[in-house]
Amino acid sequence: MPKSKRLMELMMTVNRKRKFTVRELAEEFGVSSRTILRDLQELSELGVPLYSEVGPHGGYRVLNERVLPPIAFTEGEAVAIFFASHALRHYHYLPFETEAASALGKFYHFMPGDVRDRIDEMKNRVDFVTPERNSRFPYLPLLLDSAVRGQVIRMEYAPAGDGQPECRDIQPVGIYAKNGLWYCPAYCYQRGDFRLFRCDRILSAAPSSEIPPLDLSEVHLDNWEARKRSKVHNTNIRVELSPTGAELCEAELSRHIPLHLREDGSGCLQGSIPLGEVPFLASFFIGLGREATVLEPPELIEEIKRKLAELTAKYR
Incomplete structure (x- = not known):
């Protein structure tokens, strides 16, 4: 086997293994132990983070920051990434802020000059606009890691409004970004149910071993709300929408409430909602003005009337 091919396969092998010995690799590749030692030295010089352990049970390990083998990208694939x-x-x-910046730098640095020129021309012509926020989200890596590991976190959380910070034990399901803010659905042990937390309201957080974690391996970002809604009192909702109203609801609500579109672009929101979401939905539909007509539930209609009466009194 040519040396270059052997080094490539050796890199993939040591990345795959958690621990290995020189003899094991020599037998697997059909070369001498001395050759494997030289190859491992070359891999180390190339940046593969290896370290050796002495003793009867010693050998080599690859650090957690393992280096992936080289991957061949087409020009279009590299630009897309x-x-x-x-x-x-x-x-x-970001939960991986440093790593993302490092990967971006490597991609740009090692690209051919003409591809870099193409990217420079495209930078000011392609964008993914996200609202700029002054909020801080220092615990994103911890929340994501805890969601993957099934770990309980004890946090101090500031609720909306002027409420006092509360101590909560949560088991994160995951994290997601929306309109420049980060959110964390999690099982809250104080409430005995799933709740959605805004990550910028988490004042402090650390892993906790006082509460045994639940098995939430089947719960993820796409189904956690269904688990929550099965435990709360729901009510039916029906809202008629103009074409403009349907567009706005498609962006904000269609993930949570089924939206039925018609050929002329108008639509109807029809499904079920937890009663606890009535105040938020009242403010949302007031913002749509004439583009939305709430038909049910009565609780939502009354909340809209109440909020409109407050606004009328404020500007009277």
């Missing part, structure tokens, strides 16, 4: 990462620049906080 560059801009996928470049699109995140509007978020000042």
Whole structure:
């Protein structure tokens, strides 16, 4: 086997293994132990993070920051990956902020000059607009890691309004970004149910071993709300929408409430909602003005009337 091919396969092998010995690799590749030692030295010089352990049970290990083997990208694929990462620049906080910046730098640095020129020309012609926020999200890496590991977090959380910060034990489901803000659906042990937390309202957070974690392996970002709604009192909702109203609801609500579109662009929101969402939906539909007509539930209609009466009194 040519040396270059052997080094490539060796890199993939040591990345795949958690621990290995020189003898194991020599037998697997059909070469001498001395040859494997030289190859490992070359891999180390190329940046593969290896370290050795002495003793009867010693051998080699690869650090957690493992280096992936070289991957051949076409020019179009490389540009697409560059801009996928470049699109995140509007978020000042990311769960992998340092790594994303490093990967972006490597992609740009090692591209041929003509491809870099093409990217430079495209930078000001392609964008993914996200609202700029002054909020801080320092605990995104911890929340994401805890969601993957099934770990409980104890946090201090500031609720909306002027409420006092509360201590909560949560088990994150995941994190997602929307309109420049980060959110974390999680199981809240104090409430005994799933709740949605705004990550910028988390004042402090750390792993906790006081509460045994639940098995949430089947719960993820696409189904956590269904688990929540099965435990709360729901009510039916029906809202008629103009074409403009349907467009706005498609962007904001269609993930949570089924939206039925007609050929002329108008539509109807029809499904079920937790009663706890009535105040938010009342403000939302007031913002749509004549583009939406709420037909049910009565609780939502009364909340809209109440909020409109407050606004009328304020500007009277």
